[in-house]
Amino acid sequence: xxxxxxxxxxxxxxxxxxxxxxxxxxxxxxxxxxxxxxxxxxxxxxxxxxxxxxxxxxxxxxxxxxxxxxxxxxxxxxxxxxxxxxxxxxxxxxxxxxxxxxxxxxxxxxxxxx
Amino acid sequence: xxxxxxxxxxxxxxxxxxxxxxxxxxxxxxxxxxxxxxxxxxxxxxxxxxxxxxxxxxxxxxxxxxxxxxxxxxxxxxxxxxxxxxxxxxxxxxxxxxxxxxxxxxxxxxxx
Numbered sequence: 001x002x003x004x005x006x007x008x009x010x011x012x013x014x015x016x017x018x019x020x021x022x023x024x025x026x027x028x029x030x031x032x033x034x035x036x037x038x039x040x041x042x043x044x045x046x047x048x049x050x051x052x053x054x055x056x057x058x059x060x061x062x063x064x065x066x067x068x069x070x071x072x073x074x075x076x077x078x079x080x081x082x083x084x085x086x087x088x089x090x091x092x093x094x095x096x097x098x099x100x101x102x103x104x105x106x107x108x109x110x111x112x113x114x
Numbered sequence: 115x116x117x118x119x120x121x122x123x124x125x126x127x128x129x130x131x132x133x134x135x136x137x138x139x140x141x142x143x144x145x146x147x148x149x150x151x152x153x154x155x156x157x158x159x160x161x162x163x164x165x166x167x168x169x170x171x172x173x174x175x176x177x178x179x180x181x182x183x184x185x186x187x188x189x190x191x192x193x194x195x196x197x198x199x200x201x202x203x204x205x206x207x208x209x210x211x212x213x214x215x216x217x218x219x220x221x222x223x224x225x226x
Contacts, residue, residue: 008154032213043118043204043217044157051213089156093213099164100213104149106156 002027004105006090012111013080021075021108023064023090031094033057033066033073038087038107047075047088080112116141118218120205126224127195135190135221137205144210146188147172148180150201151220157204163188164210195225 003026013019025031032051036044048057053068062077073090090105118139127133139146147162149172159172163182177199179191188207192199205218 034214036217041219043219044206044215045217046214049214099162099170100145102147102159102213102215104157106154107151 002031002092002094002096002101002103004090004092004103006088006105006108008106008108010109010111012113015082015112015114016079017112019075019077019080019084019110021088021090021110023073023075023105025071025073025090025092027071027092027094027103029094031092033064034091034093034102035062035064035073035075036089036091036104038089040086044089080110082112082114085110085112116216118205118207118216120203120218120221122221123219124222126226128226129196130194133192133195133223135192135203135205135223137188137190137218138186139188139205139207139216140186141207141209141216142185143207143216144185146182146205146207147215148178148188148190149204149206150174151204152201160190160203195223197225199223200225 006023034049035047037047038044048059050057050066056065087107089107093102148160149157161180163169203221206215208215
């Protein structure tokens, strides 16, 4: 079946540091890829997405590029802020049995310290 | 405001005492899902519904029931809760033709 692999963390960075959270996936066909963010005490919300190979999703200074050759969708940000502290989930969406199923990674906790 | 609401947000109960967690969305979404979030396991889908009166099992359906009598509501029922159902639960919804899901704020359940 489909799967998404990402490190659990926590990842601890100082403010203004460069962020990379790795995400790799296994899927048949051509999935869409997502990054969701979960701020403390809240539900998940979409951060960015890409629907086909070489697409770049971007939002709030975060970026991720859909790399089909390496089956990856790494999340990057050039300069993190304390307000970016959250749990980040990589996910893929693909048709399975007539239904568009979403598979999530385990989530990576990011802590940004002043 | 477009949103997914869940109630209650926090619940402590005892083994075997039936409970229901409600989920409601005001976006006229066809698809609704329930997930549980556990440390080291991420989000796992419990049940989903493609429309009114259409539901199906997700990856971890054991011990749970759902119903979809109205488009906006998708309650999660634990008829005989056990301690291994202690978890953080999320309801989500989306339009049939879109992939982006909208999540509720979560329900933290403790079963003693």
